[in-house]
Amino acid sequence: MSVAKELVSILLVDDEPQFRQGIRILLNFYNNSSSVGFNIVGEAASVEQAVKLTTEQHPALILLDMELPPEDGITALHRLAELSYNGKVLILSAHQQDDWVFRAMQAGAWGYVFKDQLASQLHEAITTVINNKIYLPPEVATGFFRLFHYYTGHSLTTGAGIELTEREKEVLNWLVQGASNEQIAGRLYITVATVKAHLTAIFEKLGVASRTQAIVKALKLGLVCP
Incomplete structure (x- = not known):
């Protein structure tokens, strides 16, 4: 039935x-x-x-x-x-x-x-x-929160307590700019597999499950500049 x-x-x-x-x-x-x-x-x-x-x-x-x-x-x-x-x-x-x-x-x-x-x-x-x-897909979320920061003048909260490595910060920065895994790999001269590993670590530290959630949280916490 x-x-x-x-x-x-x-x-x-x-x-x-x-x-x-x-x-x-x-x-x-x-x-x-x-x-x-x-x-x-x-x-x-x-x-x-x-x-x-x-x-x-x-x-x-x-x-x-x-x-x-x-x-x-x-x-x-x-x-x-x-x-x-x-x-x-x-x-x-x-x-x-x-x-x-x-x-x-x-x-x-x-x-x-x-x-x-x-x-x-x-x-x-x-x-x-x-x-x-x-x-909001990643390429849309980035632009939205870029303007959100512009109009509010500051992030909603601070990123205190979230410790990212320098490489993770670089990967996150390119992610916020809307870059794909392949584009991030090319810009940082690393493999796509390495990019995915960094993203897994970033998602875990931010407590998120997707690229869009990572972008939104990173911008809200002021971890990267929009």
Whole structure:
């Protein structure tokens, strides 16, 4: 006897029909390979349509573009907040500038994914967000916390008590800059296996389990400069 999948209701908000079609294809693929199902309850091409459909359908998750002429995704986030929308919003955007990411997260988004990374990151992003966790891949998290430090003027806490070797600090610094294991190995003239060993040690000392968590914690603790 098969167990019914948990269904997550989703609203697509993007002004490009072809892009929405691509998202539908991806979600349908996930439906065939995931324990969680995704049900698209509506599509919107403008802020007004998004607000109307949110009021009518109460989606658990909104996949939101940052450009919705004549307005934008920030306006949509503010309008949704006014509605006391209690679902999650995941930004899917071509804008990769740090300030776009920062403004979106500040306005209430639960995650931010670059459109050119959707194929590799969308499923993880959705799964993370619907489990009440923020999703920021490494290349996005670095920029977000760079601006966070700029606007606050200081780190949230200090890194006292966490002792990293000089090499671990170098590896962590390149990690925060968004470098891959192969790029770190090339810049430090060490093997990829050695990079992985250093990352394992760094993760253990920071008490984290992923690259993104390491970046976030390192920046919060002021272990590296953003």
